[in-house]
Amino acid sequence: MILDCDPGHDDAVALVVASRFADLVGVTTVAGNAPLTHTTRNARIVLDLVGSDVPLHSGAQRPLVAPPRHAQNVHGENGLAGAMLPEPSRPADSQDAVGFLIDMCRSTEGLWLVPIGPLTNIALALRAAPDIADRIAGISLMGGGTFGNRTPAAEFNIWADPEAAAIVFAYGGKLVMSGLDVCHQLQATPERVDSMRRIPGTLGPLYADLFAYFLPTIEKFMPDLRGAPMFDVCAVLSVTHPALFEGSDEHVVVETAGEHTAGMTLIDIRPRLGRPDPNCRVQWKIDHEASFALIVEALTAFS
Numbered sequence: 001m002i003l004d005c006d007p008g009h010d011d012a013v014a015l016v017v018a019s020r021f022a023d024l025v026g027v028t029t030v031a032g033n034a035p036l037t038h039t040t041r042n043a044r045i046v047l048d049l050v051g052s053d054v055p056l057h058s059g060a061q062r063p064l065v066a067p068p069r070h071a072q073n074v075h076g077e078n079g080l081a082g083a084m085l086p087e088p089s090r091p092a093d094s095q096d097a098v099g100f101l102i103d104m105c106r107s108t109e110g111l112w113l114v115p116i117g118p119l120t121n122i123a124l125a126l127r128a129a130p131d132i133a134d135r136i137a138g139i140s141l142m143g144g145g146t147f148g149n150r151t152p153a154a155e156f157n158i159w160a161d162p163e164a165a166a167i168v169f170a171y172g173g174k175l176v177m178s179g180l181d182v183c184h185q186l187q188a189t190p191e192r193v194d195s196m197r198r199i200p201g202t203l204g205p206l207y208a209d210l211f212a213y214f215l216p217t218i219e220k221f222m223p224d225l226r227g228a229p230m231f232d233v234c235a236v237l238s239v240t241h242p243a244l245f246e247g248s249d250e251h252v253v254v255e256t257a258g259e260h261t262a263g264m265t266l267i268d269i270r271p272r273l274g275r276p277d278p279n280c281r282v283q284w285k286i287d288h289e290a291s292f293a294l295i296v297e298a299l300t301a302f303s
């Protein structure tokens with residue numbers, strides 16, 4: 001798989017989980033939680049922390065059409081606040097994430113694209129090389145849902161670049177959507193953050209520091225939750241551990257023009273008759289206990 005990310009605290013966990021359980025053949029970065037310089041630096045740091053030398057290529061600095069908008073109020077000014085992070089060992093391998101994505105899709109059999117930030121890079125790759133739609137195994141994304149977090153209707157990754165999301169949801173190949181409905185079930189509760197801190201070595205405690213910062217910030221915006229959702233991990237586990245999920249095949253489109261609903265994923269859950277053919281597997285439930293155990297296993301493996 002290639003992880004397209006905007007680290008971001010939950011992206012940082014997804015990178016560790018993908019490094020442990022997937023054949024991770026590349027990482028690309030996109031502006032999202034923070035500007036591209038920060039998300040790229042953070043991705044490089046996390047890859048250093050897990051001792052990974054997979055290629056890292058930075059991508060889009062801004063959405064296709066929408067203005068650049070970030071979530072530094074949640075993830076901090078640098079996008080990964082809360083812990084003393086080492087300096088990255090080296091810069092990204094290039095600034096051409098789109099070219100890297102296209103080359104890898106054309107040369108690698110069974111490749112999954114796992115975007116866990118705004119979908120700008122993936123949309124650009126699909127537009128520049130439509131042939132890759134038939135070559136990849138699928139796209140497993142974190143985004144959307146039956147409700148929003150940045151607006152009542154729109155989840156951040158889709159809201160940040162609705163036009164890109166519309167392209168991805170219409171690409172025609174295998175698509176798995178881990179939206180807020182399933183991601184909110186995988187929470188880093190205070191007890192789970194404590195269990196991360198007890199992991200021997202350095203990585204567990206460092207991630208506990210990151211989530212000790214992230215958790216109260218998230219709780220401020222989502223007082224109904226007991227912990228910080230590890231949103232992006234769901235998109236990775238949907239590929240590496242599909243049996244952990246319950247989902248259904250639905251028809252999903254992205255609203256791009258709504259005054260109040262731009263960035264909404266409209267999931268057509270009407271009775272089958274008269275409904276368009278499904279284009280997306282929507283994940284509804286996750287075995288969050290087993291999933292968190294995998295997160296601890298991954299952090300332990302690299303600690």
Ligand code: RIB
Nearest residue numbers: 008010011116156157231
């Ligand atoms: O809405 C959650 C998504 O926005 C996650 O990918 C998180 O990292 C942020 O990018």
Ligand code: CA
Nearest residue numbers: 008011116117
């Ligand atoms: Ca993300």
